[in-house]
Amino acid sequence: MAQVTLNSVRKVYPNGVEAVTSSSFKIEDGEFVVLVGPSGCGKSTLLRMIAGLEDITEGTLEIGDRVVNNVDPADRDIAMVFQNYALYPHMTVRKNIAYGLKNRKTPADEIERKVAEAAKMLNLEEYLERKPSQLSGGQRQRVAMGRAIVRDPALFLFDEPLSNLDAKLRNQMRIEIKALQRRLGVTSIYVTHDQVEAMTMADRIIVLNGGRIEQIGTPSEIYHNPASVFVASFMGAPPMNLIDATITGGQVTLADGVAMGALQTSAQGAVKLGIRPEDVQLVSEGGVSINVELIEELGAHRLLHGKLGGQPFTIHVLKDIPVDPGAHQISVDPAAICLFDAASGMRL
Amino acid sequence: MKRAGFSTKWMPIMLLMPQLVIIAIFFYWPAWHAIQSSFYLQDPFGFGSTFVGLENYTDLLGNSEYRRVALFTLVFTVLVTFFSLAIALLLAVKADNVLRGARTYRTLLMWVYAVAPPVAGFIGLIMFDQSWGPLTRLAGFFGWDFVLGVNFNDTAAAMVLVSVWKQIPVNFIFFLSGLQSIPRSVREAALIDNGSATGRFWDVTFPLLAPTGFFLLIINITYALFDTFGIVDTLVKGEPGNNPMTLVYKVYVDGFRGNDLGGSSAQSVILMVLVLALTVFQFRLIDRRIHYT
Numbered sequence: 121m122a123q124v125t126l127n128s129v130r131k132v133y134p135n136g137v138e139a140v141t142s143s144s145f146k147i148e149d150g151e152f153v154v155l156v157g158p159s160g161c162g163k164s165t166l167l168r169m170i171a172g173l174e175d176i177t178e179g180t181l182e183i184g185d186r187v188v189n190n191v192d193p194a195d196r197d198i199a200m201v202f203q204n205y206a207l208y209p210h211m212t213v214r215k216n217i218a219y220g221l222k223n224r225k226t227p228a229d230e231i232e233r234k235v236a237e238a239a240k241m242l243n244l245e246e247y248l249e250r251k252p253s254q255l256s257g258g259q260r261q262r263v264a265m266g267r268a269i270v271r272d273p274a275l276f277l278f279d280e281p282l283s284n285l286d287a288k289l290r291n292q293m294r295i296e297i298k299a300l301q302r303r304l305g306v307t308s309i310y311v312t313h314d315q316v317e318a319m320t321m322a323d324r325i326i327v328l329n330g331g332r333i334e335q336i337g338t339p340s341e342i343y344h345n346p347a348s349v350f351v352a353s354f355m356g357a358p359p360m361n362l363i364d365a366t367i368t369g370g371q372v373t374l375a376d377g378v379a380m381g382a383l384q385t386s387a388q389g390a391v392k393l394g395i396r397p398e399d400v401q402l403v404s405e406g407g408v409s410i411n412v413e414l415i416e417e418l419g420a421h422r423l424l425h426g427k428l429g430g431q432p433f434t435i436h437v438l439k440d441i442p443v444d445p446g447a448h449q450i451s452v453d454p455a456a457i458c459l460f461d462a463a464s465g466m467r468l
Numbered sequence: 469m470k471r472a473g474f475s476t477k478w479m480p481i482m483l484l485m486p487q488l489v490i491i492a493i494f495f496y497w498p499a500w501h502a503i504q505s506s507f508y509l510q511d512p513f514g515f516g517s518t519f520v521g522l523e524n525y526t527d528l529l530g531n532s533e534y535r536r537v538a539l540f541t542l543v544f545t546v547l548v549t550f551f552s553l554a555i556a557l558l559l560a561v562k563a564d565n566v567l568r569g570a571r572t573y574r575t576l577l578m579w580v581y582a583v584a585p586p587v588a589g590f591i592g593l594i595m596f597d598q599s600w601g602p603l604t605r606l607a608g609f610f611g612w613d614f615v616l617g618v619n620f621n622d623t624a625a626a627m628v629l630v631s632v633w634k635q636i637p638v639n640f641i642f643f644l645s646g647l648q649s650i651p652r653s654v655r656e657a658a659l660i661d662n663g664s665a666t667g668r669f670w671d672v673t674f675p676l677l678a679p680t681g682f683f684l685l686i687i688n689i690t691y692a693l694f695d696t697f698g699i700v701d702t703l704v705k706g707e708p709g710n711n712p713m714t715l716v717y718k719v720y721v722d723g724f725r726g727n728d729l730g731g732s733s734a735q736s737v738i739l740m741v742l743v744l745a746l747t748v749f750q751f752r753l754i755d756r757r758i759h760y761t
Contacts, residue, residue, distance in 0.1 A: 192663055203653070204653055209676065223662040223667060
């Protein structure tokens with residue numbers, strides 16, 4: 121059990137590319153933190169630096185109370201689950217799981233006990249004598265998990281562990297990993313590009329973009345109070361509607377001159393309005409008019425796609441509200457609107 | 469699936485012809501002749517031959533000289549195979565870790581591959597030259613009076629050394645590509661599971677290289693047995709005398725120097741059977757090997 125502290129950690133590759141700009145954050149003991157961002161945002165590099173597979177160019181990394189910048193991966197008391205499982209193809213499942221323990225001079229009977237325990241927990245008991253090539257993707261993923269949990273490490277690192285699985289298995293494993301982490305209480309850092317995984321699994325989310333931390337917060341904070349246009353558009357499916365508008369004395373006007381009403385804000389000039397699709401209500405009269413061009417039927421709800429102020433706009437309506445394409449009136453609760461600076465994209 | 473076919477049955481035969489003709493003229497025909505003449509005793513001056521049945525073969529088995537050469541060939545093969553594999557593996561593991569200038573380094577290591585066996589043998593001759601060979605001098609520095617072509621053991625040592633040197637690049641290329649086909653994440657997982665580099669090599673890298681290693685083992689045995697002819701020929705300077713030689717070289721010496729075509733044919737038939745056995749062994753084991761994905 122341990123907390124993880126990064127102090128101005130930075131990564132610059134020999135070719136001069138800065139993969140991670142100076143980043144600082146602290147992960148509490150037992151916390152499940154998800155690093156999320158588009159590919160190339162530096163999330164894997166950050167994780168690999170914590171694992172010791174990548175050198176830290178600047179700054180200090182602490183696991184527990186120990187600075188581990190120059191500690192070998194094997195001595196950092198971590199366990200890692202890789203995207204393509206990284207099982208040893210020539211070893212049986214049992215040996216795969218036991219390998220890390222064996223090298224740490226664990227007594228044979230204790231290895232035996234721990235492997236049996238992990239196998240039971242992960243439903244792998246009948247596969248212990250098989251080779252990884254004889255297992256399905258989900259089973260391999262479980263073996264990789266088993267390899268991590270038998271070690272009883274201070275820190276779990278997950279590098280997109282579910283991205284090689286099909287959608288159904290992914291949902292199932294997502295819950296299993298989360299439940300396992302809850303039960304074991306081990307501090308975990310999980311890297312993914314899938315915002316649904318981030319939202320559902322994390323205690324806290326760290327959103328990265330272009331090697332920079334955009335926002336750190338609980339899933340709810342990230343979702344309801346995005347710190348920037350990037351976070352607003354990256355998190356949530358469908359993403360937040362972002363509409364260009366101008367504010368003069370609290371009056372909001374869209375790009376095509378349509379008046380949206382008044383907002384309690386001191387902001388002036390060009391802004392972006394961030395509106396979650398589910399914060400929009402259809403009203404019979406008195407709202408802003410929008411032409412619904414397309415309806416996406418999703419069972420429990422529908423997504424209406426249209427244009428507002430000349431920009432794409434999505435509305436989320438529940439299944440029991442009948443809607444047809446065509447002209448509609450909408451209203452938005454002013455409290456649910458996020459304002460972003462039009463130039464910098466930062467929250468106002 | 470629809471299979472592509474030829475309109476006439478002659479077309480495929482015509483296309484195969486060049487290959488078949490070459491194999492027939494340069495392999496099957498001589499091989500057939502060798503088998504045939506191994507049952508005859510040839511007149512040294514080519515005036516006639518007498519059918520002697522298996523006498524050529526029984527003579528060989530009872531011949532102490534033949535057994536001595538066979539023993540030397542065995543020792544030679546084991547030494548050449550072992551050292552060329554071991555050194556190449558070491559170099560490949562080291563080269564795999566090199567990040568800067570890796571290309572240059574690898575190219576330099578592969579260069580020797582382009583050297584023809586007789587040229588390699590000739591370079592060996594120069595290195596071990598009696599009066600100014602640098603390796604002879606080096607040996608002399610340690611009090612070893614190295615005499616190539618006169619002392620049996622010295623000549624054998626030079627033969628092994630040159631043969632190993634010549635074979636290392638081939639093994640190196642295969643080992644390096646074998647190492648690079650081990651998934652990076654598997655190595656990284658090992659990095660987290662095992663703090664000792666030596667331990668990781670023997671537990672993870674080496675077993676994953678086994679398919680490559682096994683393939684190379686067969687290639688190297690074949691090389692040491694047959695392809696070292698040029699090196700042996702150059703190093704013994706055509707004066708077999710008391711010098712060490714391999715079975716293949718003895719075929720040549722007995723047949724073309726000693727004019728004993730029958731006995732030499734019998735020797736080459738034995739070698740043919742040996743190659744056949746090696747090939748069967750190789751295919752059997754390759755079939756059974758697990759191919760890691």
